[in-house]
Amino acid sequence: DAGITQSPRYKITETGRQVTLMCHQTWSHSYMFWYRQDLGHGLRLIYYSAAADITDKGEVPDGYVVSRSKTENFPLTLESATRSQTSVYFCASRTSGNTGELFFGEGSRLTVL
């Protein structure tokens, strides 16, 4: 009953490789989000989803692809990883009614060499 889990927690890959970060939540929350966190930039929204099969771009969507075929899963794919995508990635979810309280996963630390 972990709530929201991300995998892998740590990943090292090479430039040009495809990488998928997984996010799974057990609360049946409608909304799910992907953020990246970098020094000097804070948390920046990549993509979000209001429900299964509904996704939308955030502040920094370029280079990323998302899907949401099931309510509980929201994978983030880097189709061709670049060094600038080295970051900590946080998945988050919330209910449809409360716009402020996001529940975050523990984060996935990605290094692109």
Add this chain to the structure above:
Amino acid sequence: RKEVEQDPGPFNVPEGATVAFNCTYSNSASQSFFWYRQDCRKEPKLLMSVYSSGNEDGRFTAQLNRASQYISLLIRDSKLSDSATYLCAVNSRGATNKLIFGTGTLLAVQP
């Protein structure tokens, strides 16, 4: 200009001190405001929402100034355990799905 801005700090304060953080936002249509806390290498967690009339939760007080477009967080009687990064977050009217975060302010409470 970033939509939400914070002084990154660090704020180094002794135990028992009172410390205040400000966060400015550029979108006058912003509707909802929040403070999150993030411990080192951990995920952010909601600390408190910020209401128009101001609100208090124990040693923490949050205020909103719509005219000047900033929110503030005041921590009284600082504890060592308050050491963390404090992130402000803003939702915009018409884009309530997008919670935009500031870069965070690092607080280090010294014994």
